[in-house]
Amino acid sequence: MSRQRSLGIGLLGLGTVGSAVARTFAERSRHLDLAAGRPLRLVAAAVRDVSRPREAGDVPITQDPFAILDDPSVDIVVEVIGGVAPAHDLHLAAFERGKHVVTANKELIAKEWDVLHQAARLSKRQLRFEASVAAAVPVIAGARTLGASHPRAVRGLLNGTSTFICSRMESGATFDDALLEAQRAGYAEADPTSDIDGLDAAYKLVILVRVLGRPAHPDDVQRTSLRGTTLASFQAAVARGRTIRSLAIAELDGGRVRARVGPEEVAAASLEGGASGPTNVVTFETDLAGTLTFRGPGAGGPATASAILGDVIAIARGGASMTGA
Numbered sequence: 001m002s003r004q005r006s007l008g009i010g011l012l013g014l015g016t017v018g019s020a021v022a023r024t025f026a027e028r029s030r031h032l033d034l035a036a037g038r039p040l041r042l043v044a045a046a047v048r049d050v051s052r053p054r055e056a057g058d059v060p061i062t063q064d065p066f067a068i069l070d071d072p073s074v075d076i077v078v079e080v081i082g083g084v085a086p087a088h089d090l091h092l093a094a095f096e097r098g099k100h101v102v103t104a105n106k107e108l109i110a111k112e113w114d115v116l117h118q119a120a121r122l123s124k125r126q127l128r129f130e131a132s133v134a135a136a137v138p139v140i141a142g143a144r145t146l147g148a149s150h151p152r153a154v155r156g157l158l159n160g161t162s163t164f165i166c167s168r169m170e171s172g173a174t175f176d177d178a179l180l181e182a183q184r185a186g187y188a189e190a191d192p193t194s195d196i197d198g199l200d201a202a203y204k205l206v207i208l209v210r211v212l213g214r215p216a217h218p219d220d221v222q223r224t225s226l227r228g229t230t231l232a233s234f235q236a237a238v239a240r241g242r243t244i245r246s247l248a249i250a251e252l253d254g255g256r257v258r259a260r261v262g263p264e265e266v267a268a269a270s271l272e273g274g275a276s277g278p279t280n281v282v283t284f285e286t287d288l289a290g291t292l293t294f295r296g297p298g299a300g301g302p303a304t305a306s307a308i309l310g311d312v313i314a315i316a317r318g319g320a321s322m323t324g325a
């Protein structure tokens, strides 16, 4: 390994994703150092409730995010709190202090793309968010390789809860039973509104469109809730060799972007029709590169930690700026 100085990482959030990042540091530190080409050190993690028991290795825990942001030994801030407040202000504070930011926070990136990218540019630091769309599946990295092509459309299954519910309904479960099952299996939140009504997928779709260089905002995505899809419509689709999935689709026609999320029929034998849980499927249709499809685990602590640490390693290796500048 080279003799470059070590890089300090500070975690904001130590829930499902943050704990998986901390455990990965604890379990394979040497492997991460080799991949990064220099030592990586997990300095500390900020949480809301320090008394909560957690499986997160032996990372020091604080209740004050600014203890991490103001620590000169922290070079990269990994924000896995989620939502807009206080994450938005914490991102800006990190850039003001000259830190790079890595996040899985799709809502914040989708809503505040311009502000965050400008802050990253001004501070000459990187903002990376591979984990924010399809977790471990490298769709953001993939989209960034398409700069020479004219992308015509991006479509996919971007929400595991909806995919799980659709796969259960095609087997005869009612919407309510399928949702209950998704909650019991740990796919759906106690409040599944964001998944069922398409907001979560809309955030991810917006990020993909922005990475492809087109304008987009979550408010402009037309959303149809999965709640209105009946068992009868699934039965009718299945009888025709088809099924229903909640699809996120953006059609990129010249300068115009038309984006929608909601239940649509797909071929039962397709990758989308065959997906049954947290598996995400993302397809780019382009002129030069033809049709490119990515598929893999789009949720869960370890899969999301994989993408986050991939971003950390890219920064450590001095990868090109990902601010979208």
Ligand SMILES: NC(=O)c1ccc[n+]([C@@H]2O[C@H](COP(=O)([O-])OP(=O)(O)OC[C@H]3O[C@@H](n4cnc5c(N)ncnc54)[C@H](OP(=O)(O)O)[C@@H]3O)[C@@H](O)[C@H]2O)c1
Pocket (backbone or CB within 6 Å): 012, 013, 014, 015, 016, 017, 018, 046, 047, 048, 049, 050, 052, 063, 065, 080, 081, 082, 083, 086, 104, 105, 106, 107, 131, 132, 135, 298, 299, 300, 301, 304
């Ligand atoms: N879970 C997934 O599979 C997945 C996949 C892809 C992307 N993501 C994204 O990753 C992010 C994190 O998701 P998650 O599932 O890990 O969430 P989570 O389990 O709810 O964890 C959130 C963490 O943030 C901490 N927190 C909340 N408010 C805070 C504050 N004001 N200051 C400091 N810490 C605070 C919480 O502290 P306490 O522990 O003390 O409550 C908790 O540790 C979200 O943006 C989510 O959309 C998640």
